[in-house]
Amino acid sequence: MGFGAGAGEPTLAEQLCRPAVETPFNRGAASAQALLAAAVDGETLRRLTDGVGSVAEAAEHAAQAAGAAGRMPAPTGPGPAGLLVAMAEAMVPTDRAWHAAKVGLCQALRRTRAGTWARTGTPDACVGLEARQRLDAQDAAQGWRVGRAS
Secondary structure, eight states, X not given: OOOSTTOSOHHHHHHHHHHHHHSOHHXXXXXXXXXXXXXXXXXXXXXXXXXHHHHHHHHHHXXXXXXXXXXXXXXXXXXXXXEEEEEEEEEEEETTEEEEEEEEEEEEEEEOTTSOEEEEEEEEEEEEOSOHHHHHHHHHHHHHHHHHHO
Protein backbone atom coordinates (compact mmCIF):
# COMPACT_ATOMS: atom_id res chain seq x y z
CA MET A 1 0.00 0.00 0.00
CA GLY A 2 1.50 3.35 -0.98
CA PHE A 3 1.27 6.49 1.10
CA GLY A 4 2.93 8.93 -1.29
CA ALA A 5 1.31 12.04 -2.71
CA GLY A 6 -2.21 11.23 -3.86
CA ALA A 7 -2.00 7.62 -2.65
CA GLY A 8 -3.82 5.88 0.17
CA GLU A 9 -7.35 6.09 1.44
CA PRO A 10 -8.02 9.38 3.33
CA THR A 11 -9.83 7.58 6.16
CA LEU A 12 -6.92 5.18 6.64
CA ALA A 13 -4.48 8.09 6.54
CA GLU A 14 -6.46 9.85 9.27
CA GLN A 15 -6.51 6.72 11.42
CA LEU A 16 -2.79 6.21 10.91
CA CYS A 17 -2.12 9.77 12.06
CA ARG A 18 -3.95 9.34 15.35
CA PRO A 19 -1.26 7.22 17.06
CA ALA A 20 1.44 9.46 15.54
CA VAL A 21 0.21 12.61 17.26
CA GLU A 22 0.16 10.90 20.66
CA THR A 23 3.42 8.92 20.55
CA PRO A 24 6.80 9.00 18.78
CA PHE A 25 6.52 8.05 15.10
CA ASN A 26 8.18 4.64 15.47
CA ARG A 27 5.90 3.72 18.36
CA GLY A 28 2.92 5.08 16.40
CA ALA A 29 3.90 2.85 13.48
CA ALA A 30 3.97 -0.17 15.81
CA SER A 31 0.51 0.81 17.16
CA ALA A 32 -0.82 1.20 13.61
CA GLN A 33 0.47 -2.29 12.77
CA ALA A 34 -1.18 -3.79 15.85
CA LEU A 35 -4.48 -1.89 15.72
CA LEU A 36 -5.07 -1.33 12.01
CA ALA A 37 -3.03 -4.14 10.44
CA ALA A 38 -1.33 -1.48 8.33
CA ALA A 39 2.39 -1.97 7.77
CA VAL A 40 4.01 1.46 7.86
CA ASP A 41 7.38 2.60 9.20
CA GLY A 42 8.03 5.61 11.42
CA GLU A 43 9.40 7.81 8.63
CA THR A 44 6.39 7.14 6.38
CA LEU A 45 4.09 7.89 9.31
CA ARG A 46 5.95 11.18 9.94
CA ARG A 47 5.57 12.25 6.29
CA LEU A 48 1.89 11.27 6.28
CA THR A 49 1.23 13.14 9.53
CA ASP A 50 3.09 16.22 8.25
CA GLY A 51 0.97 16.19 5.08
CA VAL A 52 -2.32 15.85 6.96
CA GLY A 53 -1.17 18.56 9.38
CA SER A 54 -0.38 20.92 6.51
CA VAL A 55 -3.89 20.50 5.09
CA ALA A 56 -5.46 21.01 8.54
CA GLU A 57 -3.29 24.08 9.20
CA ALA A 58 -4.23 25.62 5.84
CA ALA A 59 -7.93 25.06 6.61
CA GLU A 60 -7.46 26.61 10.06
CA HIS A 61 -5.75 29.71 8.64
CA ALA A 62 -8.50 30.09 6.02
CA ALA A 63 -11.20 29.87 8.73
CA GLN A 64 -9.37 32.45 10.86
CA ALA A 65 -9.00 34.82 7.91
CA ALA A 66 -12.68 34.41 7.01
CA GLY A 67 -13.69 35.11 10.61
CA ALA A 68 -11.45 38.17 10.84
CA ALA A 69 -13.00 39.51 7.62
CA GLY A 70 -16.54 38.70 8.80
CA ARG A 71 -17.02 36.10 6.07
CA MET A 72 -17.92 32.97 8.04
CA PRO A 73 -20.35 30.86 5.98
CA ALA A 74 -23.94 30.94 7.16
CA PRO A 75 -25.02 27.88 9.16
CA THR A 76 -26.94 25.29 7.16
CA GLY A 77 -29.11 24.28 10.11
CA PRO A 78 -29.85 25.16 13.70
CA GLY A 79 -26.85 25.40 15.98
CA PRO A 80 -26.63 24.59 19.67
CA ALA A 81 -28.57 26.63 22.19
CA GLY A 82 -25.28 27.79 23.65
CA LEU A 83 -21.54 27.44 23.26
CA LEU A 84 -19.03 27.14 26.07
CA VAL A 85 -15.66 28.70 25.24
CA ALA A 86 -12.91 28.48 27.84
CA MET A 87 -9.32 29.71 27.66
CA ALA A 88 -6.35 28.76 29.83
CA GLU A 89 -2.61 29.20 29.75
CA ALA A 90 0.16 26.82 30.79
CA MET A 91 3.93 27.03 30.73
CA VAL A 92 5.51 24.36 28.50
CA PRO A 93 9.17 23.56 27.81
CA THR A 94 10.05 23.91 24.11
CA ASP A 95 13.31 24.76 22.39
CA ARG A 96 15.18 24.52 25.73
CA ALA A 97 13.09 27.31 27.20
CA TRP A 98 9.69 27.76 28.84
CA HIS A 99 6.90 29.31 26.77
CA ALA A 100 3.27 30.15 27.45
CA ALA A 101 0.91 27.80 25.64
CA LYS A 102 -2.68 28.93 25.31
CA VAL A 103 -5.43 26.31 25.37
CA GLY A 104 -8.94 26.91 24.09
CA LEU A 105 -11.89 24.58 24.65
CA CYS A 106 -15.20 24.71 22.78
CA GLN A 107 -18.23 22.70 23.89
CA ALA A 108 -21.77 22.83 22.51
CA LEU A 109 -24.46 23.31 25.16
CA ARG A 110 -28.17 22.53 25.28
CA ARG A 111 -30.92 23.60 27.65
CA THR A 112 -32.30 20.93 29.98
CA ARG A 113 -35.96 20.67 30.96
CA ALA A 114 -34.99 22.18 34.31
CA GLY A 115 -33.67 25.24 32.47
CA THR A 116 -30.01 24.59 33.20
CA TRP A 117 -27.22 24.08 30.68
CA ALA A 118 -25.85 20.63 29.80
CA ARG A 119 -22.86 19.83 27.64
CA THR A 120 -23.59 17.97 24.44
CA GLY A 121 -21.37 16.36 21.84
CA THR A 122 -17.63 16.01 22.03
CA PRO A 123 -15.60 18.96 23.33
CA ASP A 124 -12.98 20.30 20.95
CA ALA A 125 -9.72 21.92 21.99
CA CYS A 126 -7.02 23.93 20.31
CA VAL A 127 -3.54 24.66 21.65
CA GLY A 128 -1.12 27.26 20.44
CA LEU A 129 2.11 29.00 21.25
CA GLU A 130 0.97 31.99 19.20
CA ALA A 131 0.36 35.44 20.56
CA ARG A 132 -2.94 35.92 22.38
CA GLN A 133 -4.60 37.72 19.44
CA ARG A 134 -3.78 34.84 17.07
CA LEU A 135 -5.07 32.23 19.50
CA ASP A 136 -8.25 34.26 20.05
CA ALA A 137 -8.88 34.12 16.28
CA GLN A 138 -8.11 30.38 16.25
CA ASP A 139 -10.46 29.78 19.18
CA ALA A 140 -13.23 31.85 17.56
CA ALA A 141 -12.94 29.84 14.33
CA GLN A 142 -12.98 26.60 16.31
CA GLY A 143 -16.01 27.72 18.28
CA TRP A 144 -17.83 28.56 15.06
CA ARG A 145 -17.05 25.08 13.68
CA VAL A 146 -18.16 23.31 16.89
CA GLY A 147 -21.37 25.34 16.99
CA ARG A 148 -22.04 24.69 13.33
CA ALA A 149 -21.38 20.94 13.59
CA SER A 150 -23.60 20.44 16.65
